[in-house]
Amino acid sequence: MSDDVYSDWDAAYVLGALSAEERGEYERHLAECPSCAAALAELAGIPGLLATVPAEEAIRETPRPIPVPDTLWPRMLRSARRRRLRTRAAIGGGAVLVAAAVAALVFALPTLTAPLPAPAPSSTVAEPVARTVALKPVVPSALRASIRVVSEGWGTRIDMDCSYGLKDGATPGYGGGQQQDFDYAMYVTDARGRSIEVATWSAGPGTSAEPSGTTSLAADQIRLVEVRSTRDGTVLLRTSL
Incomplete structure (x- = not known):
């Protein structure tokens, strides 16, 4: 290599x-x-x-x-x-x-005039297996997110699409305030109930983010994916796999 x-x-x-x-x-x-x-x-x-x-x-x-x-x-x-x-x-x-x-x-x-060897037969490379899942709110907020779970040979990659709406007077992000940025973390929980932080990011009202996290766990070993507030650990969004 x-x-x-x-x-x-x-x-x-x-x-x-x-x-x-x-x-x-x-x-x-x-x-x-x-x-x-x-x-x-x-x-x-x-x-x-x-x-x-x-x-x-x-x-x-x-x-x-x-x-x-x-x-x-x-x-x-x-x-x-x-x-x-x-x-x-x-x-x-x-x-x-x-x-x-x-x-x-x-x-x-x-x-260059010499005959060229026959090309080696090409092998088909399998594409990574992926699926998209929407996270459900655990507490009221304007936070919305979906994830794309990609199975790799070395483990799992999770790509998140996260947005922060401001419609109907909803509380922007988590914790109130119109201009403040908030810190978030993506967690995965395995079959034994162990939670691991795989990504962190900051964002404010009316914005979007695309954090990605990686773990050595296989996709079928992941039971939950959550978005938590890093301020107090509150679970904001969650989905089961």
Whole structure:
């Protein structure tokens, strides 16, 4: 996987650093690359693990550095950094690549008359299984959301479409106030009743958001998907799978 242009995208994907176009491109690549899918599966649970660390612990200074396994956070940061550098290098090195390609073509012309080998039979790549479900309100609010549950080889991806209406005098978002932004979190609950935070976002009245969350759980292992207020943990929307 070291020569794969997408080998550094797993960390950025899990952290939500990819654009919508890049995310779609990477997901199409995952369907064809078992090694990249396996690497992503190793990181799929990272958002949930980070969410279990209390905020005061995360910002508290430690008396001495604590070594962190290379497979976790340092690897994710290095991957994102390498990807940014690679993008800059690709722009500056475009002319060099073109010149090299022309030179290679000139030297290869004498061999072009040789018969070409028959192309290998193409294999059909199965598309990820997905379904769309609407969440139901648990408490009165103008919050509305639906999710697209996508089964992947490494686990499950949940894409949410969330909107905040302002009709009929409904309370915008959660907690009142016309201009305030609110913080929300997406949780999944497994068959044992364990809840894991897989995504967070902020939004205000009259806006919409499209957060995505990933988990190493298979889709058939997820029992509930919820939207909660991060302020007090109130469950605002919920659906069963």
